[in-house]
Amino acid sequence: MxxxxxxxxxxxxxxxxxxxxxxxxxxxxxxxxxxxxxxxxxxxxxxxxxxxxxxxxxxxxxxxxxxxxxxxxxxxxxxxxxxxxxxxxxxxxxxxxxxxxxxxxxxxxxxxxxxxxxxxxxxxxxxxxxxxxxxxxxxxxxxxxxxxxxxxxxxxxxxxxxxxxxxxxxxxxxxxxxxxxxxxxxxxxxxxxxxxxxxxxxxxxxxxxxLRGSAHSRVERILRRIAPLPSTWNGRFELDESMSGEGRTQSPIRLILRGELSLGTLLLWASFFMSLLIIYLMTNWLPMLIKDTGLNLSQAALMGAMFQIGGTLGAVMLGNAMDRFDAWRVLTVAYFCGAGFLWAIGQVYQHFYPLIACVAAMGFCISGSQVGANALASNFYPTASRATGVAWAHGVGRIGSIVGTLGGGFMLGMGLGFNEIFTLLMLPALLAAGAVFCMGWRYRKVASPGALNQATTPL
Structure with a gap:
């Protein structure tokens, strides 16, 4: 259109x-x-x-x-x-x-x-x-x-x-x-x-x-700062993906938890929970885990920095790939590769340079995918419930961050070894990959998931 x-x-x-x-x-x-x-x-x-x-x-x-x-x-x-x-x-x-x-x-x-x-x-x-x-x-x-x-x-x-x-x-x-x-x-x-x-x-x-029927003069001022409006414009604005009149009066919480969006919401929550569990465990415990392998403090700090650098590069490059290719497939592959690098970290931890490469690659895949999941969530929900959908995915993800922070200390207290901890962390990475894969399988045929069950709203 x-x-x-x-x-x-x-x-x-x-x-x-x-x-x-x-x-x-x-x-x-x-x-x-x-x-x-x-x-x-x-x-x-x-x-x-x-x-x-x-x-x-x-x-x-x-x-x-x-x-x-x-x-x-x-x-x-x-x-x-x-x-x-x-x-x-x-x-x-x-x-x-x-x-x-x-x-x-x-x-x-x-x-x-x-x-x-x-x-x-x-x-x-x-x-x-x-x-x-x-x-x-x-x-x-x-x-x-x-x-x-x-x-x-x-x-x-x-x-x-x-x-x-x-x-x-x-x-x-x-x-x-x-x-x-x-x-x-x-x-x-x-x-x-x-x-x-x-x-x-x-x-x-x-x-x-x-969506809220605000004064069209305010909308006009904003759009004119982006580009000139068409010369044939009749003074009215529309939002094709916005909810019908009944949908606009419903609770945004109900919109994300009922109907066609409900399964996608649960799958998004699963991916946010699992990836933030890994990210916060790495952020809080990776330097200590590395130091316990016999490396010095500066080397341990460098590992933590490489995890963050890898995540930043992953965010930008995966975001670009999501715009060019199927977003669900991009994130599924990235999470799956992240699980592979978590396993590899447990195998090469006694070798400094292979270890630092695997940590950076794991950050690229896991942390970069979590940032990409933000874009996936914002594109999935309609305007009427987008802020709720994105925010609640973050809220569930924060539960995962708490579990990861506490879980790292718990695993260390149990006496688990380096290899065992990183092998266990493959599970949440694979679950995140599975959640995104299932979401793509369910919603890929819909041109715009956020446009489900919606009608035009004029202003």
């Missing part, structure tokens, strides 16, 4: 799909990239300041567990709450509030006086972080042309990885000079400084505006 129908109305998504990517769309991607970068910095902050925090307060590693886990719990609950809210009141509104929330409470965390108060403040910070990420993904996806959507989303999401890495660099320089509190203060101040820019420059999703 062209951007105008026989009555000369403009379908907003079709209009975006048929234009070159404009500077305004790159600006939206950049702003969301900055949000995810600050999200990554704040999420990783406690891990980087933990040694200084432990020394100053005289804590044991186990006494730090509440602080380490509080933000993850907040992230999970924040994602579950923010998605349905964004589908009701708007992506920009919830994104702005989330940035304000995590910035304020991160800043407050810098003045915590004990473990209990810091854990509470990190939990509140996590609530904001959990709402920011899914809405940044959703808002980006709704301004991307379909032909480049996966690459643009995965590129935007790389902000999280780069922000996490920046947190390590910042902590290394600031903690010796100003103490651990300075890192939390910076992690809170930067989002608050970015907030006015987001209010000024970031638009609401044009698809959401049409």
């Amino acid at each position: 062209s951007s105008t129908d026989k009555n000369n109305s403009v379908d907003v998504q079709d209009f975006i799909d048929n234009q070159p990517v404009a500077a305004y769309q790159w600006l939206i991607l950049l702003l969301c990239f900055l949000v995810t970068a600050l999200d990554g910095l704040d999420t990783a902050a406690v891990g980087f300041i933990a040694p200084a925090l432990r020394d100053e307060w005289g804590l044991s590693s186990s006494q730090l567990n509440p602080v380490m886990g509080a933000a993850l719990l907040g992230l999970m609950l924040g994602a579950f709450a923010a998605g349905p809210l964004a589908d009701r009141v708007g992506r920009k509104t919830v994104l702005l509030f989330s940035v304000l929330f995590f910035g304020f409470w991160s800043l407050a965390s810098a003045w915590a006086g004990d473990v209990e108060s810091l854990a509470v403040l990190r939990f509140l910070t996590g609530l904001g972080l959990g709402g920011a990420m899914p809405n940044a993904i959703t808002l980006t996806s709704e301004y991307c042309p379909a032909r480049r959507r996966s690459l643009m989303i995965t590129s935007m999401f790389c902000g999280f990885t780069l922000g996490s890495a920046l947190g390590g660099i910042v902590a290394a320089h600031m903690v010796p000079l100003y103490g651990w509190r300075s890192v939390l203060a910076l992690g809170g101040a930067l989002p608050l400084l970015l907030l006015p820019l987001l209010v000024w420059l970031l638009p609401e999703s044009v698809r959401f505006l049409v």
